[in-house]
Amino acid sequence: MDLKGENILKEIIHIYDDLKKNRVLLMHHGDFSQDIIMSMMSLTKERLMFLEDKKIVRKRLLNVLIECLQNITRHAGKDDLEDVFNSILLIGYNDENYFVVTGNVIKSSEVEILEGKIKLVNSLDEEGLNGLYRDIISKGSFSNKGGAGLGLIDMAKRSGEKLKYKFNEIDKKFTFFTLETNIKRIKI
Amino acid sequence: MKALIIESKRDTPKIHFDKENNKYEISGCSLPEDSNAFYTPVIDWLSDFSESPASSFNFEFKLDYFNTSSSKVFLDILTILEKIKQSGSQVEIKWYFDEDDEDMEMAGEEYDNLIEIPFELIPVEVEDEDF
Numbered sequence: 001m002d003l004k005g006e007n008i009l010k011e012i013i014h015i016y017d018d019l020k021k022n023r024v025l026l027m028h029h030g031d032f033s034q035d036i037i038m039s040m041m042s043l044t045k046e047r048l049m050f051l052e053d054k055k056i057v058r059k060r061l062l063n064v065l066i067e068c069l070q071n072i073t074r075h076a077g078k079d080d081l082e083d084v085f086n087s088i089l090l091i092g093y094n095d096e097n098y099f100v101v102t103g104n105v106i107k108s109s110e111v112e113i114l115e116g117k118i119k120l121v122n123s124l125d126e127e128g129l130n131g132l133y134r135d136i137i138s139k140g141s142f143s144n145k146g147g148a149g150l151g152l153i154d155m156a157k158r159s160g161e162k163l164k165y166k167f168n169e170i171d172k173k174f175t176f177f178t179l180e181t182n183i184k185r186i187k188i
Numbered sequence: 189m190k191a192l193i194i195e196s197k198r199d200t201p202k203i204h205f206d207k208e209n210n211k212y213e214i215s216g217c218s219l220p221e222d223s224n225a226f227y228t229p230v231i232d233w234l235s236d237f238s239e240s241p242a243s244s245f246n247f248e249f250k251l252d253y254f255n256t257s258s259s260k261v262f263l264d265i266l267t268i269l270e271k272i273k274q275s276g277s278q279v280e281i282k283w284y285f286d287e288d289d290e291d292m293e294m295a296g297e298e299y300d301n302l303i304e305i306p307f308e309l310i311p312v313e314v315e316d317e318d319f
Contacts, residue, residue: 034221055288137260150256
């Protein structure tokens with residue numbers, strides 16, 4: 001899609017149609033400062049009010065949202081400003097689930113560790129996730145940045161499903177990381 | 189001892205620690221980007237308090253949301269309270285949670301398992317939360 005010059009006038013309607021057809025609740029492309037994250041939280045909460053799920057669903061979705069967005073800010077390669085401003089968030093839904101999808105650039109050197117953490121999280125059931133969570137917070141293997149995969153564990157707990165992810169190598173130095181978390185809807 | 193009162197913001201909770209009135213409460217949303225920065229004065233106050241604590245008190249959590257970066261700090265806070273209890277004070281934790289939020293209830297149960305202090309989980313009716 002080419003969004004330059006006169007094309008943008010023709011293309012925006014298609015973007016609009018796509019978002020509407022795919023039931024996109026919220027989309028943001030750009031950076032995720034704490035201010036923007038909190039605005040995303042408020043906006044998402046407002047929009048969820050129209051969809052009549054039980055409150056616990058909204059709470060789970062907002063908890064997943066804060067964890068995955070703060071993860072992006074934590075791991076953003078701040079040396080490459082263009083990439084920091086090019087993260088993406090998409091929240092979509094169907095009748096059964098919400099989908100929180102984020103995409104952001106990370107250093108290729110971090111892929112292996114990150115993938116290891118996600119695989120570990122995905123290998124555990126609820127009891128296993130609780131145990132790992134407990135271990136990490138009580139043993140203090142926890143950086144100032146809050147890493148240690150605690151966010152991923154929390155997301156998996158709230159979801160009850162496996163985290164979906166993908167790494168697309170951009171070049172030797174940078175990789176595009178996509179993460180999807182599903183949250184089951186429970187109607188009022 | 190001077191009270192520590194920090195008003196809530198969109199992403200940080202209200203802190204109300206007041207030895208004179210024997211009230212110790214954390215309430216609202218705890219979603220800071222850097223929880224160490226926000227909680228340093230809170231931990232410092234509690235460390236001072238632990239030098240000459242009240243002989244009997246309740247410590248109250250009334251949270252709508254908290255992120256994982258706050259969860260470690262809460263354990264640090266509870267660990268200080270556990271030491272205060274071991275030194276002879278009567279300490280009880282009151283963990284309030286929205287009755288519709290079973291995840292917040294479970295989070296309280298998790299802390300209860302990790303800490304040797306009487307822990308009361310109290311469901312409350314919440315109309316709406318804001319941040």
